[in-house]
Amino acid sequence: xxxxxxxxxxxxxxxxxxxxxxxxxxxxxxxxxxxxxxxxxxxxxxxxxxxxxxxxxxxxxxxxxxxxxxxxxxxxxxxxxxxxxxxxxxxxxxxxxxxxxxxxxxxxxxxxxxxxxxxxxxxxxxxxxxxxxxxxxxxxxxxxxxxxxxxxxxxxxxxxxxxxxxxxxxxxxxxxxxxxxxxxxxxxxxxxxxxxxxxxxxxxxxxxxxxxxxxxxxxxxxxxx
Amino acid sequence: xxxxxxxxxxxxxxxxxxxxxxxxxxxxxxxxxxxxxxxxxxxxxxxxxxxxxxxxxxxxxxxxxxxxxxxxxxxxxxxxxxxxxxxxxxxxxxxxxxxxxxxxxxxxxxxxxxxxxxxxxxxxxxxxxxxxxxxxxxxxxxxxxxxxxxxxxxxxxxxxxxxxxxxxxxxxxxxxxxxxxxxxxxxxxxxxxxxxxxxxxxxxxxxxxxxxxxxxxxx
Numbered sequence: 001x002x003x004x005x006x007x008x009x010x011x012x013x014x015x016x017x018x019x020x021x022x023x024x025x026x027x028x029x030x031x032x033x034x035x036x037x038x039x040x041x042x043x044x045x046x047x048x049x050x051x052x053x054x055x056x057x058x059x060x061x062x063x064x065x066x067x068x069x070x071x072x073x074x075x076x077x078x079x080x081x082x083x084x085x086x087x088x089x090x091x092x093x094x095x096x097x098x099x100x101x102x103x104x105x106x107x108x109x110x111x112x113x114x115x116x117x118x119x120x121x122x123x124x125x126x127x128x129x130x131x132x133x134x135x136x137x138x139x140x141x142x143x144x145x146x147x148x149x150x151x152x153x154x155x156x157x158x159x160x161x162x163x164x165x166x167x168x169x170x171x172x173x174x175x176x177x178x179x180x181x182x183x184x185x186x187x188x189x190x191x192x193x194x195x196x197x198x199x200x201x202x203x204x205x206x207x208x209x210x211x212x213x214x215x216x217x218x219x220x221x222x223x224x225x
Numbered sequence: 226x227x228x229x230x231x232x233x234x235x236x237x238x239x240x241x242x243x244x245x246x247x248x249x250x251x252x253x254x255x256x257x258x259x260x261x262x263x264x265x266x267x268x269x270x271x272x273x274x275x276x277x278x279x280x281x282x283x284x285x286x287x288x289x290x291x292x293x294x295x296x297x298x299x300x301x302x303x304x305x306x307x308x309x310x311x312x313x314x315x316x317x318x319x320x321x322x323x324x325x326x327x328x329x330x331x332x333x334x335x336x337x338x339x340x341x342x343x344x345x346x347x348x349x350x351x352x353x354x355x356x357x358x359x360x361x362x363x364x365x366x367x368x369x370x371x372x373x374x375x376x377x378x379x380x381x382x383x384x385x386x387x388x389x390x391x392x393x394x395x396x397x398x399x400x401x402x403x404x405x406x407x408x409x410x411x412x413x414x415x416x417x418x419x420x421x422x423x424x425x426x427x428x429x430x431x432x433x434x435x436x437x438x439x440x441x442x443x444x
Contacts, residue, residue: 050326050359064318066325073318088301089287095294100275133275 005030006058008044010037012201012209014158015067016055021154022071024195026078068098071151083151097137097144098155104130105156112174113166114214116221120170127174131183138182142189153190159183160191165206169214230255231283233269235262237430239332240292241280242384242423247296249419250380251303293324296377309377323363323370324381330356331385338396339434340441350396357404364406368413375417383414383424390427391434 007023009016011034023030035044035054047056047063057064057073064073075083084091108130111123134156137144144152159175167173177184190196232248232255234241248255260269260279272281272288282289282298289295300309310317334356337349360382364370370378389400401408414420 059315062315064315064322066322069318069321069325072321073314076314076317088298089289091301092289092294092298095297096291099291099294 003029004058004060007032008035008041008047008056008058009033009054010035012206013054014162017158017199017201018067018154019055019057019070019074020199021157021196022074022083024199025083025149026074026081028074028078068102068155071098071154075151083145083149083154085145085150094145094151097134097152100133101152101156105134105159109159109163109166109174112172113170113210114217116218124172124174128179131175131180135180135183138186143186149190149193149196157190157196160187160196161200162206163187165203165210168207169211228253229283229285231258232256233258233260233266233272233279233281233283235260235279236425237387237433238279239384239388242387242425243292243381244280244282244295244299245423246380246383246419247299247309249423250307250309250375251299252306253299253303293321293328293381296380300377309380311371311376320371320377323360323378326359327378327382327385331382335385335388335392338392339438340443342443346396350398353392354403357400357407361404361406364410369410375414375420379410379414380420383411383420386411386414387424387427387430388434391431394431395434395438 005023005028007016007019007030009020009032020032033041033043035041037054040052043058044054044056045052047058048054048065051065053065055065055067055070057070059073059077064070071083084094105127108123108127112120112127115123143149144156163175167175175183175187191200230248230253232241232244234244234257236259245257258266258268260266262279265277269279269281270277272283273279273290276290278290280290280292280295282295284298284302289298296309310320330352334349334352338346338353341349360370367373369375370382393399415424
C-alpha cells in the first residue's frame with residue numbers, strides 16, 4: 001500500500017514545527033497543510049476531536065495528536081536516523097528533558113512574556129532559574145541528545161528561534177550569553193543545523209503575531225484597579 | 226549485576242501508585258521508602274533536584290522521575306514479562322496520548338473538587354464529569370483501555386480511584402450514578418491482585434485529606 005503521510009500544522013506553531021523537523025530529518029515523504037485556526041478544517045476537527053489542535057499527523061488515514069507523542073511515533077515507525085537512543089536509561093533522560101521543556105520552560109517563558117510590572121519581574125526570575133537546569137544539562141554535550149540532535153533537542157528547539165522574538169517584543173533579554181554560554185551555543189548550533197535552518201517561519205511575521213497576542217495583557221495591566 | 230530497586234513515594238500519591246502497580250505487574254522486588262513531603266529526605270532532593278517530587282525510582286543507583294517516564298522505563302527494562310505498552314507503534318501512540326490526557330485533565334479538575342467551594346467547585350465537578358465521559362467513550366466496549374489486557378493507560382488511571390471517596394464526599398456527587406461504565410472498568414481493574422494491593426483504602430485517603438482541608442479552612 002502506498003504510504004500516505006499528512007501533517008496538519010500552522011505557519012507559526014512551534015509544536016507543529018517539531019513534527020515537521022522529525023519527518024524532514026528522517027527523509028519521510030509527506031504533505032502538510034497550514035491550518036487557519038480561526039476556521040479549522042473538517043479534517044482537523046475529525047482527526048483531533050479531543051483537543052481540536054495542531055499538530056496532527058495522519059499516517060495512512062490514522063491520526064496521531066500531541067507533538068511529543070507524534071515525535072515518538074515517527075521515531076518508532078521510520079527507523080532511519082533514530083532520535084531516541086537504544087539504552088533505556090538514556091531514553092528516560094531524553095523524555096525527562098523533553099517533558100521539562102513542556103511543563104517548566106515553556107510555561108515560565110510564556111509567563112515572562114505575557115505578565116506585566118512586578119509580576120513580570122518575578123516571572124523572568126523564575127524563567128531564568130528554570131533555564132539554569134538546561135544550562136547544567138548541556139555540560140560536556142553539543143546537543144541535549146549528545147553528539148547529535150535527539151528528542152529533547154526537537155522538543156526544546158523552539159527556544160532557538162522564539163526566544164529572540166519574545167525578547168524583541170518585551171524588550172528584555174532572557175538568555176544572556178554571559179549567563180548561559182552553553183545554552184546560547186546550543187541555540188545557535190541547532191538553529192543552523194541542516195533541515196532545521198530551512199524551516200524557521202519569517203522573523204518579522206512572528207514578531208508582529210506575538211506582539212498582537214501580548215496586546216490584551218498589556219492593556220489589561222494598564223487598566224486602573 | 227544485582228538489581229537494586231528503590232522507590233521514593235508517598236502512600237496516597239496516584240502517581241506513585243502507578244509505579245507500584247507497574248513493578249508488581251513485572252514481579253520486580255524493590256525497597257519502598259515513604260517520604261514525608263513536609264520534610265523531604267536528602268536522598269529525594271539529591272535524586273530529583275529539578276522537581277524535588279515523588280515518585281522517584283532508583284535503579285542500581287540511577288534516578289528516574291515523572292511517573293509516565295518511570296513506567297515506560299520499567300516496561301523497557303523488564304520486557305520479558307507482562308508488557309504494559311502495546312507493541313504496535315500506532316497503539317503505543319494512542320496509549321501515550323491518553324495518559325497525557327489523563328495527566329492534563331484529571332488531576333487539576335479533581336483537586337479543585339476538594340480544595341474549593343461554591344461556584345469554583347461546581348465548575349470543577351462539571352469538568353471532571355466531562356473528562357470521565359470522554360474516557361468512557363474511549364473505553365467503548367473493551368474490557369480495558371489496553372483492549373483485552375490491562376495496560377499502560379489502565380494503570381495510569383486506576384490510582385485516581387482511591388481518591389474517589391474523597392472527591393464524592395467533598396464534592397457531594399456520585400460517580401457510579403453518572404458514569405456506570407467507568408465504575409464497571411474500575412471493578413475489573415480491582416480484580417487484579419497487583420491493583421488491589423497497590424491502592425490504599427479510600428476512607429484512609431479521606432481521613433488524610435480531611436486533616437488537610439481543616440488546615441486549609443475548608444471544613
